[in-house]
Amino acid sequence: MDGKVVVVTGGAGYLGRRFCSAIAGIGGIAVVADRDIETARQIAAEIESAHPGLAEAQQLDITSKDSVAGLIEKLGNKYGHIDGVVNNAYPRNKNYGRKLDDVTYEDFCENVGLHLGGYFLVAQQFGLYFSNQGYGNIINISSIYGSMAPRFDVYEGTSMTMPVEYAAIKSSVNHLTRYFAQYFKRDGIRVNTLSPGGILEGQPQSFLERYDSYCGKKGMLESGDIIGTLLFLLSESSRYVTGQNIIVDDGFSL
Numbered sequence: 001m002d003g004k005v006v007v008v009t010g011g012a013g014y015l016g017r018r019f020c021s022a023i024a025g026i027g028g029i030a031v032v033a034d035r036d037i038e039t040a041r042q043i044a045a046e047i048e049s050a051h052p053g054l055a056e057a058q059q060l061d062i063t064s065k066d067s068v069a070g071l072i073e074k075l076g077n078k079y080g081h082i083d084g085v086v087n088n089a090y091p092r093n094k095n096y097g098r099k100l101d102d103v104t105y106e107d108f109c110e111n112v113g114l115h116l117g118g119y120f121l122v123a124q125q126f127g128l129y130f131s132n133q134g135y136g137n138i139i140n141i142s143s144i145y146g147s148m149a150p151r152f153d154v155y156e157g158t159s160m161t162m163p164v165e166y167a168a169i170k171s172s173v174n175h176l177t178r179y180f181a182q183y184f185k186r187d188g189i190r191v192n193t194l195s196p197g198g199i200l201e202g203q204p205q206s207f208l209e210r211y212d213s214y215c216g217k218k219g220m221l222e223s224g225d226i227i228g229t230l231l232f233l234l235s236e237s238s239r240y241v242t243g244q245n246i247i248v249d250d251g252f253s254l
């Protein structure tokens with residue numbers, strides 16, 4: 001990845017920061033692109049202390065065309081190339097995460113619009129830049145819930161659920177990957193999906209036990225467990241892989 005510029009949207013978030021540090025760890029320049037610029041600066045500074053010159057923070061709102069196009073222009077002028085984008089931000093409104101019965105039409109539309117619409121905008125704008133450049137790599141971060149029906153039993157007795165918007169968003173992200181891969185395949189652009197299972201982040205024990213009972217030996221994964229697949233998709237090792245969805249979940253979705 002030496003000198004390759006890779007933008008991670010939502011780069012200041014839980015998974016995004018791990019992605020950025022892994023990219024810098026193998027010589028790429030990680031652009032920590034997030035709406036939360038303060039946290040993005042902190043994350044970039046932490047990565048830079050271990051990998052000087054290999055991280056920078058940029059403010060980005062994936063739901064604004066001006067913001068996405070402005071970032072592309074800025075980075076294009078600075079580096080002369082952008083090699084990849086990881087579509088990873090996680091916008092949601094204050095009512096996101098309610099159980100099905102309580103989701104209003106307005107909240108459904110807003111959450112789908114922010115997340116799916118934002119992923120579309122990022123893929124569209126970077127795709128057009130990559131098309132002019134003659135190469136580029138788009139990785140859409142989806143979820144097992146883009147491919148499988150929810151297992152509601154794992155949430156019993158907790159305040160958690162698998163939001164209905166998430167099913168609509170992530171299944172659409174999976175298919176947009178194929179659409180964009182087809183549209184851009186003759187321009188040297190690859191588009192793939194990485195679908196993680198749930199990632200450990202202080203979830204209730206009862207939930208974890210039920211979740212783990214559907215998995216292989218590991219159970220719910222840690223953020224580091226999906227890094228290898230991200231780097232594979234970013235690297236030349238996957239140069240003829242496009243339009244695919246790789247699920248990393250220790251077998252939960254089987």
Ligand SMILES: NC(=O)c1ccc[n+]([C@@H]2O[C@H](COP(=O)([O-])OP(=O)(O)OC[C@H]3O[C@@H](n4cnc5c(N)ncnc54)[C@H](O)[C@@H]3O)[C@@H](O)[C@H]2O)c1
Pocket residue numbers: 009010011012013014015016033034035036060061062063087088089090091092118141142143144195196197198199200
């Ligand atoms: N954490 C998990 O268990 C898990 C599992 C499977 C898939 N995923 C997917 O991974 C991705 C990242 O999830 P996460 O858990 O790290 O989320 P997170 O909430 O920890 O981080 C999301 C980041 O996105 C940023 N963001 C929100 N709206 C934005 C906008 N409009 N423009 C730019 N940045 C914005 C936030 O500031 C935050 O830093 C999401 O697509 C999520 O669906 C997460």
